[in-house]
Structures are given as C-alpha cells and as structure tokens.
Amino acid sequence: MKIWMNGKFVAREDANVSVLDHGLLYGDGIFEGMRIYGGKVFRLPDHLHRFETSAKATGIELPGGLDAMKKVVLDTAREFGQTEGYLRLIVTRGVGELGVDPTTCSNPTLICLVDGIRLFAPDKLKKGLDMVTSSYRRPAADAVDPRVKSLNYLNNVLAKREAKLRGADEALILNQAGLVAEASVANVFIVRNGELLTPPVTDGSLSGITRDSMIEIAKALKIETRECHLGRFDLLGADEVFITGSGAKVVPIATLDGQQTGGLERPVMTRLVEAFEQYTLEHGTAF
Numbered sequence: 001m002k003i004w005m006n007g008k009f010v011a012r013e014d015a016n017v018s019v020l021d022h023g024l025l026y027g028d029g030i031f032e033g034m035r036i037y038g039g040k041v042f043r044l045p046d047h048l049h050r051f052e053t054s055a056k057a058t059g060i061e062l063p064g065g066l067d068a069m070k071k072v073v074l075d076t077a078r079e080f081g082q083t084e085g086y087l088r089l090i091v092t093r094g095v096g097e098l099g100v101d102p103t104t105c106s107n108p109t110l111i112c113l114v115d116g117i118r119l120f121a122p123d124k125l126k127k128g129l130d131m132v133t134s135s136y137r138r139p140a141a142d143a144v145d146p147r148v149k150s151l152n153y154l155n156n157v158l159a160k161r162e163a164k165l166r167g168a169d170e171a172l173i174l175n176q177a178g179l180v181a182e183a184s185v186a187n188v189f190i191v192r193n194g195e196l197l198t199p200p201v202t203d204g205s206l207s208g209i210t211r212d213s214m215i216e217i218a219k220a221l222k223i224e225t226r227e228c229h230l231g232r233f234d235l236l237g238a239d240e241v242f243i244t245g246s247g248a249k250v251v252p253i254a255t256l257d258g259q260q261t262g263g264l265e266r267p268v269m270t271r272l273v274e275a276f277e278q279y280t281l282e283h284g285t286a287f
C-alpha cells in the first residue's frame with residue numbers, strides 16, 4: 001500500500017486524520033475509487049470529471065484544482081509501481097470546529113491511497129453472488145443525490161450489513177418507488193432475450209464508470225442495450241444478472257432472495273467480460 005497525504009507520501013502508521021476533521025465527524029467529503037489495469041489508471045479523465053462534479057455538488061474545494069488531483073493520482077500510482085491495483089482519491093472538508101458548519105473548515109484534507117482489493121471470494125466470482133433485497137431504500141435525489149460520491153456511505157454500509165446478517169453476499173437496493181437502484185457499491189445489469197438492460201442512474205444509482213464501459217462495449221459488440229426501469233420481478237425473470245463497479249469489476253448474481261436468477265451459462269456477460277479485459281488496456285492513463 002502507498003499513501004499520499006497533504007503533500008507527501010506517508011507510512012501507513014503515520015497516515016492519520018484529526019478527530020476534528022469534518023470528514024470523520026460528519027462524513028463531509030468526497031472520493032473516487034479507480035482501478036489500475038496493465039500499468040495504467042483506467043478512465044482517469046472520467047473519474048476526475050465525476051470527482052469535480054461531486055466537489056461542486058458539495059461545495060468542497062479541490063486543493064490545487066483538477067490538474068493537481070491528476071498529478072497526485074499518477075504520482076501515487078507510480079510510487080506503488082504495480083501494474084494492477086485499486087486507487088482511492090479522497091478530499092474531506094478538513095479540520096474545523098465542532099458543529100456541522102462547513103465554513104469553520106479552511107483547509108481540505110487530501111488523501112490518495114493505492115493497494116490491492118478483493119471484495120468477494122474467488123469461488124463466489126465464479127458461482128455468482130447471493131443477493132437479497134435490502135430494507136434500506138435509496139434516498140431520493142432531493143436528499144443528497146445518490147450520484148454524489150460522498151464520504152456519507154452509511155446507507156450503503158447498512159444495506160451490506162443487512163445482507164451479510166441474512167447470510168447473503170450483496171444487497172439489492174430499491175428506490176423510493178420500489179424500482180431497482182443499484183447494489184451496495186455497484187450497478188445492476190440484466191440480460192433478457194439477448195438484450196442488455198440497466199436502470200437509468202436517475203433511478204438512484206451512482207453514474208458508474210464500469211457501467212458506462214459495459215454499455216459502450218455492448219454497443220460495439222452489437223448487443224441490444226437499453227436503460228429502463230427494473231423491478232425485482234425483472235431480476236427474477238432474467239436470463240443473466242450481474243453487477244459492475246471499480247472495486248467489484250463484473251460479478252454474476254446467482255440468487256435473489258433465495259431464488260435462482262438466470263442460468264449458469266451467462267453467455268452475454270462472458271462476452272462482455274472478455275471484451276472488457278481488452279478495453280481496460282486501451283482506456284488508461286500511463287503513469
């Protein structure tokens with residue numbers, strides 16, 4: 001693991017934030033999770049754009065601007081020196097007074113760390129995950145818009161915790177209308193009659209960069225692709241179900257609430273995963 005913090009690389013045991021940092025006190029901050037594939041940071045300009053949009057949505061200043069963020073990411077990846085990894089860029093509101101008032105924080109805390117990551121056991125990746133419908137709904141866009149990648153992930157954490165307590169691997173999170181939003185930290189896709197379907201991000205998901213890549217690849221492979229509202233019913237009746245994310249990559253779902261979802265073959269997902277491997281090598285920024 002390599003950690004960069006407020007201007008320099010620090011050892012893991014020295015990588016500490018203040019107890020008065022509003023990132024810790026209130027979850028007041030934003031982040032990005034990116035992959036390094038084949039010695040390149042995958043779709044870095046898109047991650048930086050999403051990061052900048054989250055910064056605007058929260059009124060958090062990016063220290064040194066977007067160019068400085070890019071430099072920090074590439075410097076940290078270079079220091080890590082490995083061709084595969086998971087990189088996280090974090091900006092918190094910084095140290096302030098007790099109380100939510102963000103105007104008491106004058107210096108944002110900037111952190112970049114990179115390491116390996118494994119979200120699911122290898123046998124699960126092959127067999128598929130067991131998913132359960134969460135009792136935690138995605139907040140509406142007039143609360144904090146779920147497209148903001150903020151440090152406030154309690155909704156996601158509690159959905160995941162509930163899934164694990166119920167003996168499952170992953171949570172299916174619905175929005176206020178009972179439609180599929182996403183998984184705890186991943187977007188949801190189904191395949192039905194050869195067609196690839198995913199909910200629009202306005203149904204309550206992050207605008208996933210892996211999701212976007214899947215759609216682009218599917219179009220290139222001439223797989224019919226459409227955004228549409230999905231319910232639990234659609235997942236139960238699907239030929240294939242899978243989730244996507246920078247941490248998770250592309251992971252099949254085997255069951256939903258104890259019922260098998262889709263077959264065991266997953267031909268469309270398999271084609272997409274194969275093409276994605278090549279795509280990752282062609283859409284990175286070298287460091």
Ligand SMILES: Cc1ncc(COP(=O)(O)O)c(C=O)c1O
Nearest residue numbers: 185186187206208209210245246
């Ligand atoms: C809530 C949430 N949904 C979806 C995703 C997937 O987005 P991406 O593919 O950009 O990593 C993430 C990030 O990992 C996430 O945190």
